[in-house]
Amino acid sequence: xxxxxxxxxxxxxxxxxxxxxxxxxxxxxxxxxxxxxxxxxxxxxxxxxxxxxxxxxxxxxxxxxxxxxxxxxxxxxxxxxxxxxxxxxxxxxxxxxxxxxxxxxxxxxxxxx
Amino acid sequence: xxxxxxxxxxxxxxxxxxxxxxxxxxxxxxxxxxxxxxxxxxxxxxxxxxxxxxxxxxxxxxxxxxxxxxxxxxxxxxxxxxxxxxxxxxxxxxxxxxxxxxxxxxxxxxxxx
Numbered sequence: 503x504x505x506x507x508x509x510x511x512x513x514x515x516x517x518x519x520x521x522x523x524x525x526x527x528x529x530x531x532x533x534x535x536x537x538x539x540x541x542x543x544x545x546x547x548x549x550x551x552x553x554x555x556x557x558x559x560x561x562x563x564x565x566x567x568x569x570x571x572x573x574x575x576x577x578x579x580x581x582x583x584x585x586x587x588x589x590x591x592x593x594x595x596x597x598x599x600x601x602x603x604x605x606x607x608x609x610x611x612x613x614x615x
Numbered sequence: 616x617x618x619x620x621x622x623x624x625x626x627x628x629x630x631x632x633x634x635x636x637x638x639x640x641x642x643x644x645x646x647x648x649x650x651x652x653x654x655x656x657x658x659x660x661x662x663x664x665x666x667x668x669x670x671x672x673x674x675x676x677x678x679x680x681x682x683x684x685x686x687x688x689x690x691x692x693x694x695x696x697x698x699x700x701x702x703x704x705x706x707x708x709x710x711x712x713x714x715x716x717x718x719x720x721x722x723x724x725x726x727x728x
Contacts, residue, residue, distance in 0.1 A: 544722070548716060605657070
C-alpha cells in the first residue's frame with residue numbers, strides 16, 4: 503500500500519527566506535507528481551506537475567523535483583512571501599493504482615511579515 | 616470563468632437522509648474524480664470516471680454512487696447518510712486518464728447531524 507509522508511508537518515519562516523518542503527512515498531513506483539496549495543476553507547490549486555519523463559519543473563519562485571529511484575520529491579520556494587502561507591500537498595500518480603493520485607498529509611506553511 | 620464548480624458549497628443534513636452533490640467542469644476534460652477530505656485533512660480518492668469507465672476505491676461504501684450524465688458532469692449521490700460521512704468532498708478533472716494534471720473544485724462541506 504502506497505503511503506506518503508510530508509516533512510515538516512508545519513513550518514513558520516520570516517518573509518524572504520528560501521525554504522524546502524519534502525515529500526516521500528513508501529513505494530517508489532511513482533508515475534508522476536503534482537504539487538498543490540490549499541488555502542483555508544478553499545479547494546486545491548495546482549502549482550506544478552512533474553510528468554513521467556521529467557525530473558523537475560519550475561514556475562516563478564517555485565521549483566519541484568522528483569527522484570523516482572528514491573520516491574522523493576522536494577518543493578523549493580524562493581524568497582517566501584506572506585501570500586505563500588497555505589498548506590502544500592504533494593500527490594503522486596501510482597503505477598499500480600490506475601495512475602491515480604495518492605496524496606500526502608500536507609505541510610502547513612506560515613510566512614511571517 | 617470557473618473551471619470546476621460544485622454545488623452546494625455547504626450541506627447540512629440528518630442521519631439517514633439521501634443527498635447529492637453536483638460537479639461540472641468547463642475544461643473539456645475527459646476524466647473526473649471525487650475526493651474526500653476528512654477532519655484530519657487527509658485527501659483520498661473515491662472515484663475516477665473516464666469515458667464511462669468507473670474506477671472505484673474499494674474502501675468506499677456502496678452508499679456512495681457517482682452519476683455522470685455527460686462528460687462535463689459527475690455527481691455524487693449518497694444514500695443513508697451517516698455521521699462519519701461528514702467531510703469536505705472535492706471534485707476534480709483532468710485531460711485524459713490517471714496521472715494527468717488535475718484541477719479541483721472549491722469543495723462541498725457536508726455535515727451530518
